[in-house]
Amino acid sequence: MRTAETYARFATAEARGVSPAYERLALAVSRDPELLALLDTLPPAKRQPNLLFGVVRLLGGPVDDPAAFHDWTVANWPAVEEQIRVRATQTNEIGRCAVLLPVLAELPQPLALLEVGASAGLNLYPDRYAYRYGDHRLGTGEPVLDCELTGTAPPTRLPEVVWRAGLDLNPLDVTDPADVAWLDALIWPEHTHRRERLRAAAPVAAAEPPLLVRGDLVDDLPTLAAKAPAGATLVVFHSSVLYQVPRPRREAFVELVRDLPGHWIAAETPEVLPHAQLPEPPDDGMRNVLALDGRPLAWTAGHGQSLTWFA
Incomplete structure (x- = not known):
């Protein structure tokens, strides 16, 4: 293009x-x-x-x-x-936790989370934030993440997370003002609420930093995944990451992640991660497909502001 x-x-x-x-x-x-x-x-x-x-x-x-x-x-x-x-577009949009939560909450607990393209790792704390799906509120933490949910009931519990790790070519540090400034610069001009979310989420990660590893999503994923504790369900996940990965490496990653123990959650555009027989999206805006273990479940907006379930 x-x-x-x-x-x-x-x-x-x-x-x-x-x-x-x-x-x-x-x-x-x-x-x-x-x-x-x-x-x-x-x-x-x-x-x-x-x-x-x-x-x-x-x-x-x-x-x-x-x-x-x-x-x-x-x-x-x-x-x-x-x-x-x-630099790279390491948005680390916390709002995406709201579209991951309905899947995370239904997996066998407790969870060992491993995010590919983790940036500063802010999406590794879905159990610490609060959520609002219409009139339904869940959790007491900060920030509060709003999501318009269609086609399924809102989750009724937060996940139990016992291990958090991230893999990124250039991991960011939320305790470094320069790294936080870059995350802020990536937020779109009018999105004051997203800046407020970043300011609220950064201390959560800084208080209990995840294991962030500098590495490649194919070469270094198996070693990091093997560090997940026994007795926890390993969940490898990523959102709006694979478009930055060349197609051959993307295909190698998909082949690799399918064979890892545990589960794989993806939220990517269908152009980047194709799925067969998808329904029409809710509108003509760009949408990610939320998928579990390669099975498409829902359309999601890029910043986690809406989820349209079709599975």
């Missing part, structure tokens, strides 16, 4: 109705020959909108006005390019 098409699709499929600022910005970039030419000097995986916009925010550039964004980004391109080349 050409860079212009990537930005146009991001505007219409991901940002529309979710972030007016990023919708305007992505459409403007898709029609901006100068910016497109600069982006095309980068490796394909580094041209994605979330990465560019996050780096500009991190460096203090404007993202609310496309003309100002163009001028600032072109003028500061060496600094922007340097950061893009060393």
Whole structure:
């Protein structure tokens, strides 16, 4: 897909109705020959909108006005390019715990959680947060995660987690202000509630840090999985991660994770992780498919704000 098409699709499929600022910005970039030419000097995986916009925010550039964004980004391109080349979109969106919870709560307890693409590991604490599915509230912790749930009953219990581990090529540390600043920069401009969630969740992880390992999702997963305690159900999970993995490595990971003991939960777009005979999504926005052990269960919104069960 050409860079212009990537930005146009991001505007219409991901940002529309979710972030007016990023919708305007992505459409403007898709029609901006100068910016497109600069982006095309980068490796394909580094041209994605979330990465560019996050780096500009991190460096203090404007993202609310496309003309100002163009001028600032072109003028500061060496600094922007340097950061893009060393960073990745490690959103670590805590809201995704709300769509994982209905599955986690039904697995044999207690759980040993292993997140692939863990970033700072904030999604390894689904038992510590609180949830609100319409009028149904579960848990007493912070932050409170809201999710519009359709097609199934809300979970009635929190999981029991006895082990937390994460695997990432570049794990982040929630006790490091610079790493937290990058997580903040990746949150879309209007999403004040997501920033509040990040500020509430970071102390939870900092108080009892998970085991975060720098490594590859194929080469290093078996060794880390083998460290899970006996008597706990191993759950390997990931959300909006595999699009950053080249297809051959993605296929190798799927073959590997299917053979591990325990269970595998995935929340990825069907273009990245295909499934046969999916029903139509609830709307034309970009949706992940929530799947357990390769079996598709539900459509989910990217930040965990909704779940449409179809299994």
